[in-house]
Amino acid sequence: VSRLVATGSVRRRKRKSRLVEILAVLSSARAVGALALVVLSVLVKALPALNLDLFTKTEATFGESGGGIAHAFVGSLLLVGLAAAMALPVGVLIAIYVSEFAGPRAAMVVRSALDVLNGIPSIVIGIAVFSLLVLAIIMLPLISRATQEVLALVPQSLREASQALGVSKWRTVLRVVLPTTLGGIVTGATLGIARAAGETAPILFTSTLFTNTVSTDPHHPVASVPFIIFTYSESPDPNLHEKAWAAAFVLIVFVLVTSLAARFVLHRAARMLRAG
Amino acid sequence: MDAPVPLSEPDASALASRRSRHDRTGDVALRALTAGAALLALAAIATIVYEVVRGASLSIGHFGLPFAWHQVWDPNRDIYGALNLIYGTAITSGVALLFAAPLSIAIGLFLSELAPSGVRGVVGALVEMLAALPSVVIGLWGILVLGPFVQNDLEPFLGSFLGWTPFFRGEHHTGGLLPAMIVLTIMIVPISSAICRELFLTVPRELKEGAYGLGLTRWEMVRGVVLPYTRGGVVAAILLGLGRALGEAIAVTQVIGSAQGIHLSFFALGDTLASRIAAQYQGALTALAVSSLAYLALILLVFTLVVNVAAQVIVKRFERKQGR
Numbered sequence: 001v002s003r004l005v006a007t008g009s010v011r012r013r014k015r016k017s018r019l020v021e022i023l024a025v026l027s028s029a030r031a032v033g034a035l036a037l038v039v040l041s042v043l044v045k046a047l048p049a050l051n052l053d054l055f056t057k058t059e060a061t062f063g064e065s066g067g068g069i070a071h072a073f074v075g076s077l078l079l080v081g082l083a084a085a086m087a088l089p090v091g092v093l094i095a096i097y098v099s100e101f102a103g104p105r106a107a108m109v110v111r112s113a114l115d116v117l118n119g120i121p122s123i124v125i126g127i128a129v130f131s132l133l134v135l136a137i138i139m140l141p142l143i144s145r146a147t148q149e150v151l152a153l154v155p156q157s158l159r160e161a162s163q164a165l166g167v168s169k170w171r172t173v174l175r176v177v178l179p180t181t182l183g184g185i186v187t188g189a190t191l192g193i194a195r196a197a198g199e200t201a202p203i204l205f206t207s208t209l210f211t212n213t214v215s216t217d218p219h220h221p222v223a224s225v226p227f228i229i230f231t232y233s234e235s236p237d238p239n240l241h242e243k244a245w246a247a248a249f250v251l252i253v254f255v256l257v258t259s260l261a262a263r264f265v266l267h268r269a270a271r272m273l274r275a276g
Numbered sequence: 277m278d279a280p281v282p283l284s285e286p287d288a289s290a291l292a293s294r295r296s297r298h299d300r301t302g303d304v305a306l307r308a309l310t311a312g313a314a315l316l317a318l319a320a321i322a323t324i325v326y327e328v329v330r331g332a333s334l335s336i337g338h339f340g341l342p343f344a345w346h347q348v349w350d351p352n353r354d355i356y357g358a359l360n361l362i363y364g365t366a367i368t369s370g371v372a373l374l375f376a377a378p379l380s381i382a383i384g385l386f387l388s389e390l391a392p393s394g395v396r397g398v399v400g401a402l403v404e405m406l407a408a409l410p411s412v413v414i415g416l417w418g419i420l421v422l423g424p425f426v427q428n429d430l431e432p433f434l435g436s437f438l439g440w441t442p443f444f445r446g447e448h449h450t451g452g453l454l455p456a457m458i459v460l461t462i463m464i465v466p467i468s469s470a471i472c473r474e475l476f477l478t479v480p481r482e483l484k485e486g487a488y489g490l491g492l493t494r495w496e497m498v499r500g501v502v503l504p505y506t507r508g509g510v511v512a513a514i515l516l517g518l519g520r521a522l523g524e525a526i527a528v529t530q531v532i533g534s535a536q537g538i539h540l541s542f543f544a545l546g547d548t549l550a551s552r553i554a555a556q557y558q559g560a561l562t563a564l565a566v567s568s569l570a571y572l573a574l575i576l577l578v579f580t581l582v583v584n585v586a587a588q589v590i591v592k593r594f595e596r597k598q599g600r
Binding site: 005013014016017019020021023024025026027028030031032034035037038041042045089090093094096097098100101102106109110112113114115116117119120121122123124125127128129137140144168169170171173174194195197198199200201204226229230233234241244245248251252255256259260263 | 296298299300302303305306307309310311312313314316317318320321323324326327328331378379382383385386387390391399401402403404405406408409410411412413414415416417419420421462465466469490493494495496498516519522523524525526530550553554557558569570573576577580581583584585588
């Protein structure tokens with residue numbers, strides 16, 4: 001309480017307050033500056049290697065210039081797509097369970113489990129299970145949480161109205177509640193995809209022997225964009241450094257655009273639910 | 277085709293009962309399906325823990341608990357100990373946390389109290405974008421841009437200033453503990469500051485206005501009202517950032533330089549639990565080497581679980597206190 005009693009010279013107190021405000025502004029500027037620094041240096045270094053070949057050709061033989069990383073793009077698309085196909089239905093079902101069926105205690109347990117899952121380092125998950133499943137496990141909490149957030153916004157009166165019309169619970173959930181949460185599901189899926197697309201650690205252990213050709217066979221190890229960045233950045237070949245920067249640039253653009261889009265969709269969905 | 281027969285009383289009730297039977301099965305089925313999915317999440321955690329323990333069992337049997345305080349990690353003699361790596365993890369995450377905590381709180385305050393609403397949205401989105409940057413990209417930047425800067429400018433500068441302490445002396449490298457700390461700080465700040473902003477926005481307006489009404493300056497209001505009100509939550513926000521820092525493998529592997537030994541100097545090369553796993557798992561030759569890396573993963577898993585559960589408990593208590 002004594003903190004709430006103003007004592008001392010007003011001018012000095014104001015100056016101190018001003019100083020802290022300036023520090024807060026500088027801190028924020030530093031965070032934004034770090035983002036700008038990383039993005040800009042990636043852009044500058046990536047420019048020489050950003051061309052059509054990057055997306056259409058596969059790796060050049062060592063020491064030669066040219067070539068591209070088409071195999072990595074195809075591999076990433078395949079891995080992330082399959083992982084999303086696994087995580088999306090499970091994540092949505094978990095969200096439905098938590099907000100429509102579970103009692104308060106069970107809901108808390110499941111929610112805590114999702115938080116724990118979200119907190120396990122991906123490198124540890126990578127040691128435990130195979131890579132596709134790792135990506136799915138990484139996406140699961142993100143998808144489920146975004147869906148839960150929107151499910152919580154669906155007005156109770158909508159559920160009650162449906163049940164008052166004699167519609168059973170499962171039909172209410174699937175036909176009335178779920179369609180209104182489409183925005184949340186899309187957001188969760190997009191956030192999950194953005195996160196999984198940049199994940200390197202779990203893929204590290206399974207794609208050592210990947211081929212440098214375009215391969216769509218999931219039984220064979222595939223290259224992926226983050227893995228290419230990791231291995232190329234440790235290579236002495238400057239041509240590969242250039243490719244690493246270009247791949248990083250493409251990855252950044254993809255991740256930032258998808259996360260921004262996800263936030264936009266969630267914002268709109270939430271606003272429509274609140275208004276409706 | 278038969279002409280539609282108007283429903284008589286018994287028919288209608290039969291239909292209704294069939295429908296209610298349908299509905300009951302549907303309800304039970306959907307409930308079971310969703311509960312099954314929830315069980316999958318629990319099963320995923322159990323599987324991860326089981327697999328890591330199973331992978332580590334050989335090493336646990338061989339070295340036992342002393343693994344955690346033995347320093348030697350020598351694949352040639354097949355002897356492994358985790359102390360170097362536990363130290364590396366603790367020192368990089370700890371120092372990164374010291375940088376990140378005040379920064380995150382300050383950014384949270386800026387976004388919740390100071391910034392005009394237009395700036396607030398833009399800066400908030402930019403900070404969140406920093407969280408979305410893939411760690412491998414931050415690592416690439418760390419090794420090719422930050423590394424040379426640290427070696428040629430930052431370390432000589434710090435050495436000339438603070439060289440009398442044991443932390444800032446020795447050879448300058450492009451990699452090492454210092455770049456790892458910087459990279460981790462960049463990764464913690466967006467997570468913690470986003471949570472801090474949300475917390476600070478929950479402080480009731482009446483309390484803030486009351487403080488201003490008593491004649492306090494903005495900083496005195498923050499110190500007297502906002503920070504005490506959100507104290508638990510801020511600790512949790514920082515713990516969640518710590519959880520990310522402890523487990524970060526890729527970016528740290530790229531910059532830290534994979535070295536043995538415990539060095540007080542931040543200029544030295546080092547290694548962490550996560551980066552040792554990332555760097556050596558593929559090349560591990562003996563079964564004991566693979567198992568010891570899984571043992572490292574187990575230690576890391578325990579650390580991150582403790583940190584995350586602690587954060588959750590604090591958040592729960594905070595929410596209860598607020599009556600939410």
